[in-house]
Amino acid sequence: MPTLDDVGRAAGVSRGTVSNVFNRPELVRPELRERVQEAARSLGYGGPDPKGRLLKEGKFNAIGFMPPGAYAIAEMVRSPYGRELLMGAASACDAAGATLSLVNGTDETRAASIREALVDGFILGNVVDIDVIASVKRRRLPFAILESDAGPDVNSIRIDARSGAVAAVRHLTGLGHKRFVILSIRRTVGPAIVHMPGVTDRALLAGFALDHQRLQGFDEALAEAGLSIEDVPVIETTPGDPAAGAAVFDHCPEATAIMTMSDWQAITVLDEAQRRGIAIPGHVSVVGFDGTAEAARTMPPLTTVAHDIAGKARLAAEMVLENGKPRQMVMPVELVVRGSTGEPRSRLTAFRSC
Amino acid sequence: MPTLDDVGRAAGVSRGTVSNVFNRPELVRPELRERVQEAARSLGYGGPDPKGRLLKEGKFNAIGFMPPGAYAIAEMVRSPYGRELLMGAASACDAAGATLSLVNGTDETRAASIREALVDGFILGNVVDIDVIASVKRRRLPFAILESDAGPDVNSIRIDARSGAVAAVRHLTGLGHKRFVILSIRRTVGPAIVHMPGVTDRALLAGFALDHQRLQGFDEALAEAGLSIEDVPVIETTPGDPAAGAAVFDHCPEATAIMTMSDWQAITVLDEAQRRGIAIPGHVSVVGFDGTAEAARTMPPLTTVAHDIAGKARLAAEMVLENGKPRQMVMPVELVVRGSTGEPRSRLTAFRSC
DNA sequence: GAAAAATATTGGAGCGCTCCAAAAAGCGGT
DNA sequence: ACCGCTTTTTGGAGCGCTCCAATATTTTTC
Numbered sequence: 100m101p102t103l104d105d106v107g108r109a110a111g112v113s114r115g116t117v118s119n120v121f122n123r124p125e126l127v128r129p130e131l132r133e134r135v136q137e138a139a140r141s142l143g144y145g146g147p148d149p150k151g152r153l154l155k156e157g158k159f160n161a162i163g164f165m166p167p168g169a170y171a172i173a174e175m176v177r178s179p180y181g182r183e184l185l186m187g188a189a190s191a192c193d194a195a196g197a198t199l200s201l202v203n204g205t206d207e208t209r210a211a212s213i214r215e216a217l218v219d220g221f222i223l224g225n226v227v228d229i230d231v232i233a234s235v236k237r238r239r240l241p242f243a244i245l246e247s248d249a250g251p252d253v254n255s256i257r258i259d260a261r262s263g264a265v266a267a268v269r270h271l272t273g274l275g276h277k278r279f280v281i282l283s284i285r286r287t288v289g290p291a292i293v294h295m296p297g298v299t300d301r302a303l304l305a306g307f308a309l310d311h312q313r314l315q316g317f318d319e320a321l322a323e324a325g326l327s328i329e330d331v332p333v334i335e336t337t338p339g340d341p342a343a344g345a346a347v348f349d350h351c352p353e354a355t356a357i358m359t360m361s362d363w364q365a366i367t368v369l370d371e372a373q374r375r376g377i378a379i380p381g382h383v384s385v386v387g388f389d390g391t392a393e394a395a396r397t398m399p400p401l402t403t404v405a406h407d408i409a410g411k412a413r414l415a416a417e418m419v420l421e422n423g424k425p426r427q428m429v430m431p432v433e434l435v436v437r438g439s440t441g442e443p444r445s446r447l448t449a450f451r452s453c
Numbered sequence: 454m455p456t457l458d459d460v461g462r463a464a465g466v467s468r469g470t471v472s473n474v475f476n477r478p479e480l481v482r483p484e485l486r487e488r489v490q491e492a493a494r495s496l497g498y499g500g501p502d503p504k505g506r507l508l509k510e511g512k513f514n515a516i517g518f519m520p521p522g523a524y525a526i527a528e529m530v531r532s533p534y535g536r537e538l539l540m541g542a543a544s545a546c547d548a549a550g551a552t553l554s555l556v557n558g559t560d561e562t563r564a565a566s567i568r569e570a571l572v573d574g575f576i577l578g579n580v581v582d583i584d585v586i587a588s589v590k591r592r593r594l595p596f597a598i599l600e601s602d603a604g605p606d607v608n609s610i611r612i613d614a615r616s617g618a619v620a621a622v623r624h625l626t627g628l629g630h631k632r633f634v635i636l637s638i639r640r641t642v643g644p645a646i647v648h649m650p651g652v653t654d655r656a657l658l659a660g661f662a663l664d665h666q667r668l669q670g671f672d673e674a675l676a677e678a679g680l681s682i683e684d685v686p687v688i689e690t691t692p693g694d695p696a697a698g699a700a701v702f703d704h705c706p707e708a709t710a711i712m713t714m715s716d717w718q719a720i721t722v723l724d725e726a727q728r729r730g731i732a733i734p735g736h737v738s739v740v741g742f743d744g745t746a747e748a749a750r751t752m753p754p755l756t757t758v759a760h761d762i763a764g765k766a767r768l769a770a771e772m773v774l775e776n777g778k779p780r781q782m783v784m785p786v787e788l789v790v791r792g793s794t795g796e797p798r799s800r801l802t803a804f805r806s807c
Numbered sequence: 808g809a810a811a812a813a814t815a816t817t818g819g820a821g822c823g824c825t826c827c828a829a830a831a832a833g834c835g836g837t
Numbered sequence: 838a839c840c841g842c843t844t845t846t847t848g849g850a851g852c853g854c855t856c857c858a859a860t861a862t863t864t865t866t867c
Contacts, residue, residue, distance in 0.1 A: 112846075113848060114848075115848065116847075119845095128846090151852095155851080
């Protein structure tokens with residue numbers, strides 16, 4: 100690959116002049132400019148290599164996006180939620196003329212990816228892994244984290260998940276529901292983990308920060324209706340796992356309302372219901388979480404705890420791009436009632452205790 | 454920001470040793486290593502800056518993805534087709550440990566974005582703009598282009614769109630359809646452009662390479678059934694334009710079969726049909742193009758000319774990553790018949806000529 | 808205990824570029 | 838032909854790092 104020097108030599112001018120021809124052509128005499136361009140063309144020189152400029156200028160003009168959880172980029176794009184995050188981040192980058200880099204990596208390579216990413220900052224999408232946060236901090240670049248509060252010196256944006264959970268439960272108890280099951284998010288890849296009431300390891304659930312707020316909201320609103328979250332089974336499934344729906348129906352056939360932690364899970368439940376011929380909301384009501392575009396397109400359309408996902412990511416990107424004083428934001432949620440929830444099925448249906 | 458030299462000075466060692474501490478720690482005496490790390494910590498040095506390495510090593514270990522058409526990244530992620538391309542490219546990058554950079558830019562800034570993108574190669578997703586191709590060529594980096602054949606010295610992958618179009622038409626004529634409308638892709642942003650039979654500017658249509666093959670396939674298969682594409686209205690709409698469905702129904706109420714150039718358009722038609730209470734396929738049949746995941750989830754599920762979108766992008770990414778001799782590939786398509794096509798509605802329904 | 812071998816550390820060169828102060832060239836007027 | 842002025846061109850310095858041959862230090866061996 101020829102360099103500025105090579106072109107300069109070929110055209111009989113200095114490196115500086117060649118640089119000017121490409122970057123500030125008005126500074127160089129038209130005739131000389133022409134000669135330099137000719138030399139560049141004949142050498143196959145395609146313009147100043149950005150690598151060189153980079154070192155001098157010090158900015159990549161790019162931000163890195165780290166997919167939610169431990170997912171690969173491909174999985175993120177597949178997930179309705181991840182996709183909207185991506186859109187939001189992309190639109191902020193668009194507006195700022197910056198590039199969005201999708202930072203990839205397996206559990207082993209992630210730290211290296213972060214260390215080497217050619218970016219001026221990071222957005223961490225719903226990251227749970229503390230090591231990832233540590234790796235990013237080590238880069239001393241601005242970053243923003245989604246759905247985790249990492250203290251006052253870190254940009255973070257999260258939704259008011261507690262209120263969302265409360266609204267969801269109130270909606271359902273208001274309709275008369277008493278038998279619930281919670282479909283929660285498994286942090287690792289694997290089959291569904293079922294926590295039935297009274298089983299001790301349920302205590303572990305509270306350890307997950309993201310779920311914590313939602314569970315707390317569920318708890319609070321169930322108590323209002325004279326119920327207890329202690330009596331509600333919790334099933335953890337990996338997002339996108341097509342077996343999530345089956346797990347719910349197999350383990351909790353008597354539930355009349357399924358509360359999920361994401362629309363994606365809720366959609367899986369809807370799919371499984373259709374396969375089994377289970378009527379929604381006739382037989383069981385389903386509530387999603389996030390308010391993705393997909394949720395409005397399901398059959399029936401999904402009742403969900405919605406928020407502005409893309410807006411959240413856009414804001415995060417802006418925080419990173421601005422590189423100002425760290426802020427912590429909480430975004431509002433709104434229960435969007437659609438067709439997937441209704442009154443509980445008739446009490447005539449026999450059921451055994453769940 | 455401290456540098457290797459700063460840390461070395463603080464620890465009383467040379468730059469080279471500090472570099473070793475971070476890159477090949479086994480080379481340096483544990484005690485010294487500890488001292489250097491301590492110095493780094495107290496200076497707030499977060500490890501070698503990738504900018505420096507870059508210049509030396511010469512590789513970004515990243516490829517740039519240029520969205521289809523003239524769309525911004527956010528739009529690409531929204532489109533079912535774009536999203537699957539992205540997934541495919543991402544999975545190839547994942548496997549190669551490379552980063553995927555989403556190269557953004559408006560029409561004015563695109564050239565600059567390409568010139569400055571910190572990548573080792575490009576994937577051009579269904580790009581139509583000849584300037585974009587020229588800009589990329591100027592970088593002298595490997596690249597692959599989707600759905601355009603840019604000659605033997607350029608990597609390209611396209612689908613056998615002609616066969617797909619033929620299969621779609623045969624399927625419909627086989628069901629007895631005689632009155633078609635083609636929903637084509639408008640290359641710019643704006644309202645639907647309607648080309649009715651006999652109107653002269655229809656000739657322009659053939660100018661679009663992408664559409665050309667499909668139109669040719671339509672033509673061919675219509676001829677087999679004793680019909681002529683000259684009698685079929687063509688409506689061009691911007692992908693994602695929610696008014697596409699309305700344009701079709703408003704301008705061609707008597708068509709019994711709608712052939713689209715993308716699933717996204719077909720989905721829009723389905724949505725509009727539902728709004729208007731038009732039965733699909735009872736009143737009109739709809740065929741999509743691409744075979745996106747969404748097409749299987751619509752009501753009714755969409756009959757579509759499917760291909761492996763993600764696989765196409767993955768292949769393109771691999772070509773770029775490999776940087777071998779340019780190849781041109783044609784991928785097979787397959788007509789997937791689902792619920793959106795059926796026999797034409799009864800001839801009893803009155804209709805005026807379209 | 809000295810030489811040889813193995814191991815650790817150093818610092819110059821250079822990656823391709825931009826910036827900038829200084830030098831050179833051009834120009835109009837005497 | 839020379840001066841002062843403006844416009845154009847030059848080439849050194851330096852961005853932060855890695856590589857590597859050379860040098861310094863430690864360990865082993867006889």
